[in-house]
Amino acid sequence: MRYNQRMRILGIESSADDSGVALIEASGTFGSDFRFTVTANEVASQQHAEYGGIYPNLAKNEHIKNLPLLLEKVLPSDEQPDIIAVTVGPGIEPCLWTGITFAQKLAAKWDIPVVGVNHLEGHIVMSMMEGEKLAPLELPVLSLLISGGNTQLVLSKEALRYEIIGKTRDDAAGEAFDKVGRMLGLPYPSGAEISRLAAEARRENLAADFKLPRPMLSEDNFEFSFSGLKTAALRIIEKETVTDELKKKISRELEEAIADVLVGKTLLAVEEYGVSTVVTGGGVAANTFIRQRLAEALAKSGAKLLVCPPALSTDNALMIALAGYFHALKKEFTEPDTLTAQGNLRLDA
Ligand code: KG4
Numbered sequence: 001m002r003y004n005q006r007m008r009i010l011g012i013e014s015s016a017d018d019s020g021v022a023l024i025e026a027s028g029t030f031g032s033d034f035r036f037t038v039t040a041n042e043v044a045s046q047q048h049a050e051y052g053g054i055y056p057n058l059a060k061n062e063h064i065k066n067l068p069l070l071l072e073k074v075l076p077s078d079e080q081p082d083i084i085a086v087t088v089g090p091g092i093e094p095c096l097w098t099g100i101t102f103a104q105k106l107a108a109k110w111d112i113p114v115v116g117v118n119h120l121e122g123h124i125v126m127s128m129m130e131g132e133k134l135a136p137l138e139l140p141v142l143s144l145l146i147s148g149g150n151t152q153l154v155l156s157k158e159a160l161r162y163e164i165i166g167k168t169r170d171d172a173a174g175e176a177f178d179k180v181g182r183m184l185g186l187p188y189p190s191g192a193e194i195s196r197l198a199a200e201a202r203r204e205n206l207a208a209d210f211k212l213p214r215p216m217l218s219e220d221n222f223e224f225s226f227s228g229l230k231t232a233a234l235r236i237i238e239k240e241t242v243t244d245e246l247k248k249k250i251s252r253e254l255e256e257a258i259a260d261v262l263v264g265k266t267l268l269a270v271e272e273y274g275v276s277t278v279v280t281g282g283g284v285a286a287n288t289f290i291r292q293r294l295a296e297a298l299a300k301s302g303a304k305l306l307v308c309p310p311a312l313s314t315d316n317a318l319m320i321a322l323a324g325y326f327h328a329l330k331k332e333f334t335e336p337d338t339l340t341a342q343g344n345l346r347l348d349a
Contacts, residue, residue: 007328008039010074010081010106011321012067014099015091015119016148017046017054019066020317021074023081026325030159034134036325040074041318053178053188056094063098071106080110083333085324088116089345090149096341104336113333115324120145120347121162122319123281124154125326127308135306142275144266144294147282148174148189153222153269154347160326162347165269166222173258173284176226180233180254184247195287197251208249210236212257217264224265229257258284259293266294270303279306281319286310 006027013020022041028034044066046059075081086103089096100116107114124143128135143154143162151174152167171179174191181190200206212232215225233250240246266278278298284290285307295305312318327333342349 007083007325008081009321009325009328010084011117011317011319011324012084012086012099012103013119013122013315013317013320014063014067014095014102015087015089016095016315017059017062018315019044019046019063019070020315020320021067021070022317022321023074024318024321024325026322029329030326031134032136036129036132036322038318041316042070042073043316044070054092056092059092060094060098063095067098067102071102081112083112083324083328084114085117085321085328086114086339087119087122087320088334088339089118089342091119091341091343093341093343096343100339100341104339107336113328114336114339115327115332116334116339117320117323117327118345118347118349119315119320120150120152120154120282121160122323123147123285123313124162124279125323126312126316126319127279127281127285127306129308129322130306137306138276140273140275141277141279142266142269142273144262144278144280144285145282146173146262146280146284146290148172148178148284150282151224151226152347153265155269155273155275164346164348165273166224166265168224168226170225170227171230173224173226173262174282176229176254176258177284179230180250183230183234183237184242184250186247189283191284191287194251195255195289197248198255198289201248201252204248206245206248206252208253210249210253212253214257214260214264217261220268222265222269224261226258226261229254255287255289259290262290263293263297267297267301270298270301276303277306278303281308281313283314286313
């Protein structure tokens with residue numbers, strides 16, 4: 001196999017509570033000649049709503065059950081891909097191991113190489129796509145990663161190289177949504193529901209008579225801290241009866257506080273590093289309000305925002321296949337036996 005030709009990549013994702021298997025065909029380099037088509041992209045999302053969070057062992061067992069079923073849907077016949085791309089981190093290690101073990105077995109069966117992929121790079125690369133091509137990018141690219149486990153600002157002075165310029169000191173943006181959601185008795189994960197309630201509050205002109213903090217917004221750095229938001233929300237909830245109206249008010253104020261901080265810090269980094277292309281990805285990037293606020297603010301400062309469709313912002317294996325392809329081009333394969341789950345894998349590792 002020559003890796004500069006059309007390649008069929010099987011992507012496997014199991015870092016948290018979504019199991020994903022995808023098959024793509026890709027060709028070209030990381031540039032204007034890159035093209036891909038999606039043959040299949042299957043995700044099975046687990047139901048952790050009743051537990052208000054992810055239970056690693058439960059999630060692991062679900063992945064063990066889901067991955068073979070998804071593979072059957074993605075590759076119904078005996079055809080085989082050219083390479084396998086599997087998430088090796090960051091994430092929940094028992095969950096990551098299920099995907100890795102699955103990839104190892106398939107690689108042995110088909111005798112094909114494996115690329116270990118950083119889940120966060122998957123989110124970034126996914127948002128860089130425009131249809132079945134790579135969107136035009138100008139270096140340095142700034143990536144705002146906002147998910148349930150991570151909130152980071154990352155600078156790429158070269159393609160597919162990452163320097164973390166700031167991250168959260170405690171909770172991730174998604175965690176703030178989920179933890180406040182739990183206090184309000186909303187299902188887990190709560191981001192989408194809070195966003196829906198916030199939109200209702202705006203439509204009904206329901207403004208809060210309290211203010212949540214905008215943590216670290218006035219500090220001249222790229223660090224985040226979201227844990228204070230849940231404490232502040234708790235103080236309000238403890239004083240008042242949690243009516244539907246209060247839920248909407250808190251949702252609106254929470255979404256606006258998080259948006260203010262994300263937009264403010266992103267603009268600061270855009271100015272500091274002279275950035276004209278900003279990429280955002282991760283589950284929270286599915287939030288319509290945050291996307292709009294970011295796009296508007298960046299447009300004013302002359303930068304362009306790249307973001308993928310909301311359905312592809314949350315965890316999926318298509319993004320893993322895409323990132324894996326670019327590493328396969330550089331022949332960055334890992335001996336299947338030496339693949340290891342790295343719960344805290346960094347983008348600059
Ligand atoms: O990237 P993701 O699917 O999983 C990882 O954390 O890796 O992100 C999940 C997070 C959850 O915290 C969820 O509440 C949040 O993304 N989320 C949203 C929305 N959709 C998902 N947060 C805000 N608004 C949304 N529409």
